[in-house]
Amino acid sequence: MKVDATRSGQISVSRSALIHNINVLRHKLRERSESAIELIPVIKANGYGAGIESICEVLKNDFNTEHATVAVATLGEAKQVSNLLPEVSVLILACADFVTQGLEQGFDLHKTGTCETWSDRWIVLLSSQAELGVLDELHQQSGRSISFHLALDTGMSREGASPNLVQGLLNEALKRDWLQFEGVMTQLAASDENQARLPVEKQLRRFLLGLKNVRQVTSKPLKAHVSNSAHLLRKEHSSRWIEEVQKMNCRVAVRPGLSLLGACVSDGQARLGYDLGLKDVVTWTAPLVGLKEIQRGDSVSYGASWTAKRDSWIGIVRVGYADGYARQASNKGVFALDGVRVPIVGRVCMDITCVDLTDYMAKKGLPALGDAVVVLAGDLVLGPRLDELAQFTRRIPYEVLTSISPLIQRHLKD
Numbered sequence: 100m101k102v103d104a105t106r107s108g109q110i111s112v113s114r115s116a117l118i119h120n121i122n123v124l125r126h127k128l129r130e131r132s133e134s135a136i137e138l139i140p141v142i143k144a145n146g147y148g149a150g151i152e153s154i155c156e157v158l159k160n161d162f163n164t165e166h167a168t169v170a171v172a173t174l175g176e177a178k179q180v181s182n183l184l185p186e187v188s189v190l191i192l193a194c195a196d197f198v199t200q201g202l203e204q205g206f207d208l209h210k211t212g213t214c215e216t217w218s219d220r221w222i223v224l225l226s227s228q229a230e231l232g233v234l235d236e237l238h239q240q241s242g243r244s245i246s247f248h249l250a251l252d253t254g255m256s257r258e259g260a261s262p263n264l265v266q267g268l269l270n271e272a273l274k275r276d277w278l279q280f281e282g283v284m285t286q287l288a289a290s291d292e293n294q295a296r297l298p299v300e301k302q303l304r305r306f307l308l309g310l311k312n313v314r315q316v317t318s319k320p321l322k323a324h325v326s327n328s329a330h331l332l333r334k335e336h337s338s339r340w341i342e343e344v345q346k347m348n349c350r351v352a353v354r355p356g357l358s359l360l361g362a363c364v365s366d367g368q369a370r371l372g373y374d375l376g377l378k379d380v381v382t383w384t385a386p387l388v389g390l391k392e393i394q395r396g397d398s399v400s401y402g403a404s405w406t407a408k409r410d411s412w413i414g415i416v417r418v419g420y421a422d423g424y425a426r427q428a429s430n431k432g433v434f435a436l437d438g439v440r441v442p443i444v445g446r447v448c449m450d451i452t453c454v455d456l457t458d459y460m461a462k463k464g465l466p467a468l469g470d471a472v473v474v475l476a477g478d479l480v481l482g483p484r485l486d487e488l489a490q491f492t493r494r495i496p497y498e499v500l501t502s503i504s505p506l507i508q509r510h511l512k513d
């Protein structure tokens with residue numbers, strides 16, 4: 100495969116792998132409960148680096164309906180998603196944004212374009228009186244009604260109202276007939292840690308307590324969502340807990356992000372996603388832009404950190420840390436070329452990384468300049484998988500994907 104050597108690389112998103120992963124997750128959810136559990140794809144941070152446009156293009160078939168919801172983190176992302184999927188509801192997983200923008204703009208939300216572009220399909224999180232004040236401002240300036248989900252802090256100690264204190268906040272909120280209360284959520288702090296059962300259970304108990312307190316204030320049907328990828332894929336995601344939530348007149352939803360793209364891995368759970376059959380969606384390739392024959396004893400790249408033990412062929416690949424490829428892969432990582440894994444030698448530079456092609460050449464002969472070198476294998480059989488790339492760059496998969504430079508072209512394949 101050839102790529103344009105004037106470009107620093109390409110990201111391709113596999114439509115079929117993404118659809119496959121959504122189906123695997125849906126299957127998992129059907130095992131958990133007889134009643135339908137809604138899947139809310141989290142596609143913040145440019146679709147976890149994969150490219151929000153490509154992801155939305157795939158979601159178009161299934162999620163562009165008024166009954167579906169997609170989650171993002173910022174107003175800008177909400178606008179993007181609404182342009183791409185006009186029918187879908189967009190859950191903005193932050194209220195802090197409004198606070199920040201409001202303060203910066205002296206609460207003139209017109210200046211940010213927020214009032215003019217506000218969509219009835221957007222849902223914000225509410226977790227404090229201060230945020231209620233910002234929503235008041237937004238309503239006064241825009242005249243719009245606003246939907247919200249109540250965010251509970253059950254153990255993350257970041258955003259969210261205390262489950263014990265929600266009644267006051269809710270009573271205040273429900274005095275406003277322009278505020279639509281539609282759901283309750285929390286965020287798990289340690290669902291992906293191996294030792295996480297106890298902290299997770301504690302958070303689930305606190306969530307139920309919060310819901311009971313909500314039910315002292317209103318009996319209206321609500322959506323309730325807690326699980327991220329790791330939690331929904333783990334065995335201990337309990338059907339009993341789901342039933343308890345459902346008994347409180349709530350429809351359960353889940354918010355997976357990383358597992359849509361394949362691996363659900365972290366320090367604690369290296370293979371969970373792959374073991375369940377999830378496929379990596381993102382492939383990253385970069386062009387081979389040079390070939391060099393060196394002598395035994397010659398060193399390669401900055402710092403002369405790798406010295407050839409034999410006469411060697413060095414391939415020069417146009418990818419580096421400016422593209423988001425971590426320097427920690429120096430002398431450790433691998434790429435793949437034409438189905439053969441080739442080791443990185445010497446330090447990863449700003450826009451160049453060198454590989455030892457000596458063994459490759461013995462098998463396959465001379466490669467051509469412009470050949471696509473696989474940096475991240477995605478759905479290709481050989482080449483570094485996401486968990487592997489994370490390991491040798493000492494990053495978590497979230498970082499690997501979201502660090503890929505936005506300047507690299509993204510496209511959808513198959």
Ligand SMILES: Cc1ncc(COP(=O)(O)O)c(C=O)c1O
Nearest residue numbers: 141192286327328354355356357
């Ligand atoms: C509030 C919230 N829910 C869900 C997710 C999705 O998490 P994951 O990618 O682990 O599935 C995120 C991601 O950061 C998040 O911030």
